[in-house]
Every structure is written in C-alpha cells, then in structure tokens.
Amino acid sequence: MRTITAQQISDAVAALCVRANKELPEDIVRAMRFAAAEEPWPLAKSTLGVLCENIDAAAERNLPVCQDTGLACVFAELGQDVHIEGDFTQAVNEGVRRGYAEGYLRKSVVCDPLRRVNTGDNSPAAITVELVPGDELKLTVIPKGFGSENMSRLAMLKPADGVEGVKRFVVETVQAAGSNPCPPIVVGVGIGGTFDKAAALAKHALLRPIDQPNADPYYAALEKELLEAINALGTGPQGFGGRTTALGLNIETMPTHVAGLPVAVNISCHVTRRASVVL
Amino acid sequence: MEHRLETPIDKEKLKALRAGDMVYLSGTVYTARDAAHKRMMESIDKGEPLPFPLEGSVIYYVGPTPEAPGQVIGAAGPTTSGRMDAYSPRLLDLGQPVMIGKGLRSPAVIEAIVRNGAVYLAAMGGAGAVMSASVTNAEVICWEDLGCEAVRRLTVKDMPLTVAVDSYGGNIYESGPAAYLASLKGGK
Ligand code: SF4
Numbered sequence: 332m333r334t335i336t337a338q339q340i341s342d343a344v345a346a347l348c349v350r351a352n353k354e355l356p357e358d359i360v361r362a363m364r365f366a367a368a369e370e371p372w373p374l375a376k377s378t379l380g381v382l383c384e385n386i387d388a389a390a391e392r393n394l395p396v397c398q399d400t401g402l403a404c405v406f407a408e409l410g411q412d413v414h415i416e417g418d419f420t421q422a423v424n425e426g427v428r429r430g431y432a433e434g435y436l437r438k439s440v441v442c443d444p445l446r447r448v449n450t451g452d453n454s455p456a457a458i459t460v461e462l463v464p465g466d467e468l469k470l471t472v473i474p475k476g477f478g479s480e481n482m483s484r485l486a487m488l489k490p491a492d493g494v495e496g497v498k499r500f501v502v503e504t505v506q507a508a509g510s511n512p513c514p515p516i517v518v519g520v521g522i523g524g525t526f527d528k529a530a531a532l533a534k535h536a537l538l539r540p541i542d543q544p545n546a547d548p549y550y551a552a553l554e555k556e557l558l559e560a561i562n563a564l565g566t567g568p569q570g571f572g573g574r575t576t577a578l579g580l581n582i583e584t585m586p587t588h589v590a591g592l593p594v595a596v597n598i599s600c601h602v603t604r605r606a607s608v609v610l
Numbered sequence: 611m612e613h614r615l616e617t618p619i620d621k622e623k624l625k626a627l628r629a630g631d632m633v634y635l636s637g638t639v640y641t642a643r644d645a646a647h648k649r650m651m652e653s654i655d656k657g658e659p660l661p662f663p664l665e666g667s668v669i670y671y672v673g674p675t676p677e678a679p680g681q682v683i684g685a686a687g688p689t690t691s692g693r694m695d696a697y698s699p700r701l702l703d704l705g706q707p708v709m710i711g712k713g714l715r716s717p718a719v720i721e722a723i724v725r726n727g728a729v730y731l732a733a734m735g736g737a738g739a740v741m742s743a744s745v746t747n748a749e750v751i752c753w754e755d756l757g758c759e760a761v762r763r764l765t766v767k768d769m770p771l772t773v774a775v776d777s778y779g780g781n782i783y784e785s786g787p788a789a790y791l792a793s794l795k796g797g798k
Contacts, residue, residue: 372790372793374630374786375790378734378772381734381737381740382734382736382737384740385736385737385738385739385740386739388739388740388742388743389685389738389739392681392739392742392743394675394684394685394738394739394742395684395685395738396736396738397685397687397736397737397738398673398674398675398685398686398687399673399687399689399738400675435675435677435678435684436675436676437674437675437684437685438757438758439673449757478689478690478735481690509714509783510712510713510783511690511692511712511713511714513712513735513736564787565787565788565790565791567786567787567790569712569732569734569735569772570714570782570783570786570787571630571732571782571783571786571787572782572785572786572787572788572789572790572791573787573790574790600735600736601736602736
C-alpha cells in the first residue's frame, strides 16, 4: 500500500492544467507542421502556417495556445494498491482552481447548466477514474474547448447498419460541423458498449496520440479509411477549403448488446490538449 | 488579395473586399460576446446609450484569457459567431459595418450584410496567441461583471483577418471548399 496525499494530487493537477494549455502534445505539433508542409491548396496552406506560428507564439509569449482554455477533463488511472489521504474529488478540483488562477487561464464553467452562473474558478472538473493494478496514480488533464465539443454527436445505430452505417455517421458528423470546431480537427470515435459507454469511449479515444493506430489491425485500417474520407470533404483548415480537415482519428471499442450498435463521435480541434503525470 | 483597413470604417472601402481576401486591420475594436449582445439589445429597446458607437465600428467576438502581469491581453482568438446571429442583423441595420468572429453565419445575417454593405471577417480560430500579438492596448469599458465577456476597447495593429462574407454575399465557407473540390476534379 502506497499513500498519496490530496496535496500531491492538487499540486499535480494544477501544474497539468497550466502545461496542457500552453504546450500542445508532440504528436499534435508534428501533425500540424506536417500538414502545413503538405497541404496543396494555397489559402489552406497559409492558414495552417498561421496556426503553426500560433503554437510558437504561445511558447514565446507564455500565453495559452487558445483563449478557450476549456473545461478540465481529468482522467485518473488509480492503482489498486494506492491509499489516498484526503478527499480525491476535492483535491482534483482544488488543483483545477489553482492551475486556472496561477496560469491566468480563462474561467469558462457555469455551476448549473440552465441557471448559468460562472463558478469563477473553472471548477469543477469532469473526473473519470479507472482502477488499475499497481501502486501508482496516473493523472491526465484534457482542457476541452466547447467550439468543438458542441459539434459532437451520438447515435444508436442498428446492427444491420454495420460498418457502413458507422462510416456514414462519422463523416456526416464532421461535415455538419463545418467550420465551427476550428478545423483541422481531431476525431475521437467510440463504438459499442451502451449509450453512456460509447460517449466515454469517444472521449477516451482523444487520450491516445494520433500517430498511434488502434492495436487491432481491423480498426487501424478503419481509422485510416475514415481519416481519408474526412480529408476528401474539402472543408479544410478553418472551413476555408482545402485538404486538411482532420489531423487524426482514433477509434475505441467495447463489446455491446446483440440488438445494438452505439456510435459516438467526440470532436476536438487543432488545439487538442493533453498532459499527464505519474505519481 | 491583401488589404489594409483602418477604423473608423468607411463603407466605401469595404466594397473592394472579396471572400477569401486577407485584411490587416488597425485601429479600435470593441469586444462583445453573447451576454454583451443581449445587454446591447436591451439598451436599444429602452433607448439607452450603448457602450460604444455603432457607426463605423468593429465588433470582435472574443473572450480573452486574463492577462498576466506585464501583458496587454491574454490569448484572444475568436469565438463561434453563430451564437450572435440572432442579434447581428439589428446592429448592422443601425450602421455597424464590420464583425469579426469564426464560423458560418445564418442566411438572415448574410442578407443584412448585403443590405448594409457590411462585411464579416474571420479571425483564426484557436490562434489565441497570434491574435493577442496584434493587440497593443486593451481596457474594459463596460459591464465588468461579465468577466471575460465584458466589453473591452482594443487597440490593434495589423490584426490578420480573412474576409469570410463580403458585402456582395460572397461566402468563403461555401466558395472555398467548392473551389478546392473543383480543383481536384479538374486534375489540378
Ligand atoms: S474549438 Fe478549440 S481551437 Fe477553437 S476556440 Fe475552441 S478550444 Fe480553441
């Protein structure tokens, strides 16, 4: 049994909130620079050039990459042999509060979905905990912007719709999103499970680096095929037209019921942020 | 094509802009998002003065991050313009000539743009740091209680923008993807 204190968790989450908002993950930066170099359409190429400049400007000026510094989605892989001293949820939310204050990040959370009063400190986080073997705690923070989150969709398809139905739903969702999610986008797809699990899988898919294909060759091929279909839509960077509509697409799956085929598409933008630490 | 624009905006100058052109804007820009637009509508209804003159002015849909000590403004990229669609035609009809945001507008807004010889410019969505670099001064002038949504007066220098909808109704969100796809069919 290892003990991790609430204080350690708060400190880690605060640091991750700041880091995630100011430095994009390496796979995303690589994909952006590659897209800017390869894009054939002139307005799209210059647009990608500005977006790459923005990544550098954020680092030089110590600014967040985007002003929508998101709702903090916090994923914890908690070792079964860890004892947490103090309240875990409170510790995470305290970390969010501190990170968003100390990092001069925008406070974009309202305390109630209908009465809409800003909480003033960007808490609470959207927390997902998974129990894993071992005595470590891995924390990942994904600050999720809502320009792209709002374009996400879920469908309960029929088993007869099959893989073609899934492809159609994913491509239509991206096409309908158009310029709103700040293309080039990153797409997380969840297939299977139940209504709620499909959505969780889609969000989980955004945790995986986009240069790491699904371990199952069948789904790796489907990821590639869907990405190509999306990049044939013509939407392009910012929706101004061009090849680069999406930088990457990840699929996560789980078993489902004989009578169902849930599919969820979680859309993220070129500012796809994630930062992790292991305690 | 590249253009330079200065505020206050002379509508005559907007006639040269075409969807897809680059614009470098210098001068004064007012920030307003959903909540500020709602309050402006209420002020107009009651016949109360607005926080800034509409004629010749530029509205930017942005909610910046807080500035750290020594910074003029935090990250300051655009928010989704569609949420302002319900309010924009009224402002355009009152003489407001230039809007800056990101993403598609409704047919009603595009009609109001054409009717008034206005333009809709797109700032780079998600380019918060680059957009911030063109702002040389920022001050909250009204509705401070709205936090990041408060109305600010920004002084900008060569703010990089793309003409999204021109004064003739040309719309890059339609013509851009269509032109790219046509180029593929034409065998490049
Ligand atoms: S969709 Fe992404 S890039 Fe666009 S404003 Fe939101 S967080 Fe920023």
